[in-house]
Amino acid sequence: MVYNSNQNIDGSSENMDRQANEVVEESVPKLDTSAADQTQDEPTHQTQDEPTHQTQDEPTHESTQVMAESELSEEIDEDIDIGFRFEDTSNIEVPKLLIDQVLGQEHAVEVVRKAAGQRRHIMMIGTPGTGKSLLAKAMAELLPKEELKDILVYPNLEDLNNPKIREVPAGKGREIVMAHKMEARKKAQARNMLMMLFVVGIIIYSYFVAQLLWGIIAGIMILMLTRQFLPKEEMMIPKLAVSNYDKEHAPYIDATGAHAGALLGDVRHDPFQSGGLETPAHDRVEAGDIHKAHKGVLFIDEINTLRLESQQSLLTALQEKEYPITGQSERSSGALVKTEPVPCDFIMVSAGNLDAVQKMHPALRSRIKGYGYEVYMRDSMADSPENRKKLARFVAQEVVRDGHIPHFDEGAVGEVIREARRRAGRKGHLTLKLRDLGGLVRVAGDIAHSEGAPITTAEHVLAAKRIARSIEQQLADSYLEQRKEYESFLRKGSAVGRVNGLAVMGGDSGIVLPIVSEVTPALSGAEGRIIATGKLKAIAKEAVQNVSAVIKNMTGTDISRHDVHIQFVGTYEGVEGDSASVSIATAVISAIERIPVDQTVAMTGSLSVRGDVLPVGGVTYKIEAAAQAGLKKVIIPKANEADVLVEKAYREKIQIIPVSSIAEVMEHSLMGPKKNTIIEKLKNITKLSFDIPEVTPASVQAMNLFGCRN
């Protein structure tokens, strides 16, 4: 039995629904406690045979309905009001100071300004690419240049393994080293001259006493001995460990992922430790990032990835504002050397996501909390004329920073802003994941540059959007291709216990995720089980458990003597998040009640235990994936309705159905007259759910940021 995917399931498909139901009813008995054996006999046959048959009937016809990438319309959407008129981004002034270039993070900017004035540490938490390191760099620009120092390491004649440390004003260190070198050279020259005269004297004398050979040998011996035993002036030259010569502003040192040596300083190993060939200990001392950041900013991203010992040492350095340098490798001769404490009065800007906060050394965290600020970076900003203007300035900044790509005209900036809207995932917002958006600007610029175009236009940006697809997007395309080729999901007709779920990969790529459910008699004599396969991770597993509560409530069926199998088809990489909850519920209810599901429908949504459909992330990408796969309708949570910013090319291809309860999901996805009974039951359950706290799209975004995927 084939159901036309273009039928309206709300009204005109009623006939077909009835026919479908009749077919299913004929062959599959309704599941109840007494019909356990029957369900074991037939369901596999019913649910697997029918769909395969359906999809193989008309594959070529069907494939024409599927939207290929190349068929996508390249039409430019309606114009975007940027908030002001300009010819191209060369007319937009780019602020000189980095802090004035930061957009959308007003709170963080304010904190950075304050912290720079008061020399406080900062911890920035937020999504990658939202400007954390940019702000840290900007902070270094705000610090007074006058306080900068150079650090010199001197030999300690009393204890060669304890070199001395001296701090001098910036630029002075270089002068001191040069002066020492000059002096050493002069002394060495004078000494060499004296020695040569002495040796020549000996040779002349030996000539006159007819002992020339002995004279030459004595001369060579004297030269060798003086080289060995006379003090060497160059050994006394201090080493410039940290130089701020000619620096325009305070140092910004990025110590992300630095090993102990690079972070805390090190003393090199000396393979020739004697015989006049050795390198003096002070000359082998290497400053660490904490010392190079003296009077400046030390930036550490993903601070939790630093080894615990390094975090402890960092804490000491923060407290003492000085830290001696010693060899980090126990087996190296450098381990014998330990300098006097080296100044390291830096401002630490640490960054990461919430994970970083949880896993970092508690004492270090407490130090930052007690002597600084914690800032949460925003992911998006309001889509106001003022902010659109700022985004136009961002495009100008990126063009200037790149230095190779042509400026953008107004249309091109409009397209970038449209993409910023889409990527925000929330209506009325613009994304602040500006590193990624900057990537789009660069690819568009590269296309324009390779064409020899004097200016980047909207067409270049559109072309860039097609080319600059993330790995996940490319993978999603390849998945879709494979799934279409092997018919691993259906696009028309109906099937019992089978639902086209939707998922996101990498935050910006939707995929169709078929979910199949089957009900069999319980294998063990005890209670029936819910068995979910497809490498489900923690949240997905919990979602399956929650759904089972809804199902028990809804169906009123005692399923305790049955095992409910739920399969996430083709999920080799595993599944996380709870956005498949409505799909799981629909598949299981369909399997239990033997009511077919419309296969032209895709769905996404989280589910409360009382049957409310709650918002999820990535709706736009999921809808686009469903449209691209050739599906006709997509059910989304009503709370996500405002977040939908589907590309123009997909808008006509798919009907979006926002719902707020599982009853509505069933109404739009089940087929046949039997569905009304189940919908009535479901409506009664969801009526009771008024006291469930509301989950807003913003809270979903926050959950996503902190590692929860939907």
Ligand SMILES: Nc1ncnc2c1ncn2[C@@H]1O[C@H](COP(=O)(O)OP(=O)(O)OP(=O)(O)O)[C@@H](O)[C@H]1O
């Ligand atoms: N708020 C912003 N304003 C202006 N430009 C930004 C902003 N956020 C990001 N950018 C652009 O993106 C680039 C990368 O941002 P940045 O390195 O600061 O991100 P991040 O938050 O430190 O990311 P990560 O945690 O991955 O290091 C910046 O050099 C800048 O070009």
